[in-house]
Amino acid sequence: MILGCDDLRHEFGSGAQRECVLHGMTVEFPPGETSLLMGPSGSGKTTLLTILGCLLRPTSGRVWIADKPIEQATAAQLQEIRRTKIGFVFQQAQLLPFLNVKQNLELVGQNVGLSPGTLQARIAELAEQLNFQRQLSQPPGQLSGGQRQRVAVARAVLHRPPILLADEPTAALDWEHGQQVVRLLVQHAQECGAVLLTVTHDPRLLPFFDRRLLIEEGRLMETSQS
């Protein structure tokens, strides 16, 4: 199983402040399948994504990445999994502020050992597809929210990871750019046989995806499958 979880539970806080966000989720994501995750604000979508993305350890339950359960993995092993197996688009872009756009992208390619020629070709291709060529030498702080989001999408797919997790990747974009981003994410999943799990509040994205998941009251439901 390239990505999945078994009886995943997550609680934040302790004592009277304790809040159970995920109430035992079991789901499997086959390679090449694209899923859309919806649910009310505060329902746990980002929490689920960050656990699947090895950024947060769950309170209990098991996460599978590339056929291995990861609960015993060390911090260094989790970092290696994140660098090589996962592309993550954060809800708030989270580019490195002290590097310019091109350097942010180069770092991802260098981490997985892409040759300089391949790396530069991919950066140029993504900058053209997502229309941020003119921003390559600028620091993220000088970009608009939508430009930052497009760069964040490029960063997530640049190393062609087998798992792509995108948290509201179109939230800061107009519909034209939103569609470009979604097409690119779906194309990546299809070409690389990667898992794509995308969080959104926008029902217009539904036709682009194979599968629709909904979080409600801490539980995961499958609402349709084509």
Ligand SMILES: Nc1ncnc2c1ncn2[C@@H]1O[C@H](COP(=O)(O)OP(=O)(O)OP(=O)(O)O)[C@@H](O)[C@H]1O
């Ligand atoms: N680090 C944290 N510490 C404590 N509580 C948290 C933390 N992160 C999230 N929560 C709580 O967990 C619940 C789920 O949050 P989460 O960010 O996963 O929701 P979401 O579905 O992504 O919402 P949105 O659509 O607004 O992005 C919320 O009640 C939130 O307050």
Ligand SMILES: [Mg+2]
């Ligand atoms: Mg969220």
